Amino acid sequence: MLDDRDRLLLDLLQDDADRPVQELAERASLSASACSRRIQRLRDEGYLRRRVALVDRRRINLPTTVFVIVKTSRHSGGWLEEFRAALASIPEIVEVHRLTGNVDYILKVVLPDVEHYDTIYKRLVSRVELSDVSAYISMETMKADVPLPTRYA
Structure with a gap:
């Protein structure tokens, strides 16, 4: 079951998966180590399937x-x-x-x-x-x- 901090972390990671753990921790009112553990748990439980980069379709000529x-x-x-x-x-x-x-x-x-x-x-x-x-x-x-x-x- 997810709590409000888990949901916030999911929201923040969907917005920018490259955010530093320290920034995520501050936004979720957690220590960096507690934040890292939560993110790992979210991965282990399948909430975070993978990290990807969104490529600009126009820049690669697929408009x-x-x-x-x-x-x-x-x-x-x-x-x-x-x-x-x-x-x-x-x-x-x-x-x-x-x-x-x-x-x-x-x-x-x-x-x-x-x-x-x-x-x-x-x-x-x-x-x-x-x-x-x-x-x-x-x-x-x-x-x-x-x-x-x-x-x-």
């Missing part, structure tokens, strides 16, 4: 986001393994969700430009059978890379 809606008539275990393997082989596909309703999956694809989508489309459909694929170009990112709310833990 375009395309959301791809996928429908399939296949749902067998074998097909799902093929689909997972196809997704894993295409690094431009950065997020995938299985959905309820009329659509089976939504994929978030990052690209240097809209024209590059055709390359990704061809790679995907050459690896797995899909019944319908539709693409939607994001015009503007209005909210992204935000910290998760910690009050539910």
Whole structure:
């Protein structure tokens, strides 16, 4: 069970995982050693999965986001393994969700430009059978890379 200090540490680390332990400790009203132990416990208990760096997509020439809606008539275990393997082989596909309703999956694809989508489309459909694929170009990112709310833990 998390207490308020644990939640505060999670919030601070989501904002900037490179903060010095001393700064985190001061903000959480803890000693540096107690703060380090709490952070290690949060890692050990799986609250902190890993540390990553958020790369500026524009600086690495991936400013375009395309959301791809996928429908399939296949749902067998074998097909799902093929689909997972196809997704894993295409690094431009950065997020995938299985959905309820009329659509089976939504994929978030990052690209240097809209024209590059055709390359990704061809790679995907050459690896797995899909019944319908539709693409939607994001015009503007209005909210992204935000910290998760910690009050539910």
